[in-house]
Amino acid sequence: ETGVTQSPTHLIKTRGQQVTLRCSSQSGHNTVSWYQQALGQGPQFIFQYYREEENGRGNFPPRFSGLQFPNYSSELNVNALELDDSALYLCASSGGQGSYNEQFFGPGTRLTVL
Amino acid sequence: AQSVTQLDSQVPVFEEAPVELRCNYSSSVSVYLFWYVQYPNQGLQLLLKYLSGSTLVKGINGFEAEFNKSQTSFHLRKPSVHISDTAEYFCAVRGRDAGGTSYGKLTFGQGTILTVHP
Numbered sequence: 212e213t214g215v216t217q218s219p220t221h222l223i224k225t226r227g228q229q230v231t232l233r234c235s236s237q238s239g240h241n242t243v244s245w246y247q248q249a250l251g252q253g254p255q256f257i258f259q260y261y262r263e264e265e266n267g268r269g270n271f272p273p274r275f276s277g278l279q280f281p282n283y284s285s286e287l288n289v290n291a292l293e294l295d296d297s298a299l300y301l302c303a304s305s306g307g308q309g310s311y312n313e314q315f316f317g318p319g320t321r322l323t324v325l
Numbered sequence: 326a327q328s329v330t331q332l333d334s335q336v337p338v339f340e341e342a343p344v345e346l347r348c349n350y351s352s353s354v355s356v357y358l359f360w361y362v363q364y365p366n367q368g369l370q371l372l373l374k375y376l377s378g379s380t381l382v383k384g385i386n387g388f389e390a391e392f393n394k395s396q397t398s399f400h401l402r403k404p405s406v407h408i409s410d411t412a413e414y415f416c417a418v419r420g421r422d423a424g425g426t427s428y429g430k431l432t433f434g435q436g437t438i439l440t441v442h443p
Contacts, residue, residue, distance in 0.1 A: 244431070254431070254433050269430060303369075303431075316368035316369040
């Protein structure tokens, strides 16, 4: 069974640019959540997708957007990058949208905005 | 809405000593409770979770935690730590199928860095 994978591992962008991060869910999982973890902080919930629809969102501006594909892989897109967007971005997949479903985390993508 | 407070940002201990990492939470609804561990340059791994039933839950690597509803706490304990337990630990909560826009949301604390010295 393949776990959650994310790409790329590291990324460097400049302020104002756009970035796309990718996540492959664990086999059989139809729900994916994205989190932002700034240095020295706990992860912050960005949004969740269930069967290709966004069904939950944290306190992030609209320039953070996402997609979930029919094979349940997912993308996180961030437009107009700001310095404060520098963080570790974590993707987590689960077998359902219910709160009792365990979320399995990927290793993350480290984004640096210069 | 939920919030989580981890009372210690860093906990240094010697190998084979017991350890307790403290977590308090606040929520307007009933919650599920979790502890995750994060090793350097890695994602999060679930240590244990409380969904219902016995308030004492056992997890991987010899860790356990006790849910105390009256004190809104979920402290993590291990009776004897190893060097390999050195990592950052996160307490997290989720509303019980509250629905709405917070459906999948895990709310994390700030983390506690556990350092085990030989």
